[in-house]
Amino acid sequence: SQQGEEDPQALSIQEGENATMNCSYKTSINNLQWYRQNSGRGLVHLILIRSNEREKHSGRLRVTLDTSKKSSSLLITASRAADTASYFCATDPSGGGADGLTFGKGTHLIIQP
Amino acid sequence: ETGVTQTPRHLVMGMTNKKSLKCEQHLGHNAMYWYKQSAKKPLELMFVYNFKEQTENNSVPSRFSPECPNSSHLFLHLHTLQPEDSALYLCASSQALGGGGSETQYFGPGTRLLVL
Numbered sequence: 001s002q003q004g005e006e007d008p009q010a011l012s013i014q015e016g017e018n019a020t021m022n023c024s025y026k027t028s029i030n031n032l033q034w035y036r037q038n039s040g041r042g043l044v045h046l047i048l049i050r051s052n053e054r055e056k057h058s059g060r061l062r063v064t065l066d067t068s069k070k071s072s073s074l075l076i077t078a079s080r081a082a083d084t085a086s087y088f089c090a091t092d093p094s095g096g097g098a099d100g101l102t103f104g105k106g107t108h109l110i111i112q113p
Numbered sequence: 114e115t116g117v118t119q120t121p122r123h124l125v126m127g128m129t130n131k132k133s134l135k136c137e138q139h140l141g142h143n144a145m146y147w148y149k150q151s152a153k154k155p156l157e158l159m160f161v162y163n164f165k166e167q168t169e170n171n172s173v174p175s176r177f178s179p180e181c182p183n184s185s186h187l188f189l190h191l192h193t194l195q196p197e198d199s200a201l202y203l204c205a206s207s208q209a210l211g212g213g214g215s216e217t218q219y220f221g222p223g224t225r226l227l228v229l
Contacts (some may be wrong), residue, residue: 033217042117042203042220043156088156090218100146100210101218103156 004089004104006033012110017029019076021107023089024069030092032065033101034074046074046087053076119204119221126194127229134189134224136204136217143209145187146218147179150201162187163210172205201225 006024023032031050035043049056049065049072056063062075076083086108090101117138126132138145147159161169162181177197178190187204205218 035220040201040223040225042119043205043218043224045217045219048217100144100158100161100207101202105155 004102006089006104006107008107010108012112013079015018015079015081015111015113017079018107021074021078021087023072023104025091027093032072034063034091035088035090045058081111081113083109084111085109115205117154117206117221119224121224122222123225125227125229128194131192134202136187136221138185138206140206140219142206143184144207146205147189148203150203197225198229199228213222
């Protein structure tokens with residue numbers, strides 16, 4: 001079953017604005033990760049936040065995690081045209097398991113110059 | 114460049130053909146994955162190998178056959194595919210599974226497959 005669900009499905013903003021994407025999930029997790037995918041390419045890992053962390057920063061990226069609401073958000077500040085891509089959250093269910101991460105459907109972000 | 118390579122990058126095949134996709138990782142990882150990505154659908158996990166042993170097969174049709182000869186190489190053998198199998202096939206690797214959590218996955222660039 002689908003674990004992560006990103007919201008919105010698509011987002012179009014002007015260059016320089018901030019972009020916020022949300023992810024909701026259903027089960028307890030060890031960690032939650034965000035990935036980026038340029039059109040037709042492989043996914044690239046952006047950031048990992050563990051279940052005992054509430055906020056994490058990496059450059060222009062800020063990720064929050066609320067385990068009580070089973071949700072996470074990814075904020076990209078001062079967006080650039082090169083940030084245009086699809087962004088996926090991926091969850092690692094707690095309790096182990098042999099299948100690793102479960103990915104959401106993604107948010108397609110378009111940055112207009 | 115993530116250290117995971119996939120060949121070929123593009124493949125067109127007929128429904129009666131047999132072909133293989135190859136994935137190689139140079140990261141010293143022990144877990145490798147095959148995913149299928151179709152338009153407007155979430156990434157679908159197909160197969161997982163941990164220390165060369167298959168640990169997951171998410172009800173994938175038998176026309177897809179994985180092979181993992183060692184921790185660095187992963188193949189996906191294709192035969193008698195259907196047009197609906199056309200998709201981007203992504204390979205990924207990570208540190209070994211288990212031990213209380215899954216870490217970052219590193220993806221290859223994918224093979225764009227078109228089945229005619």
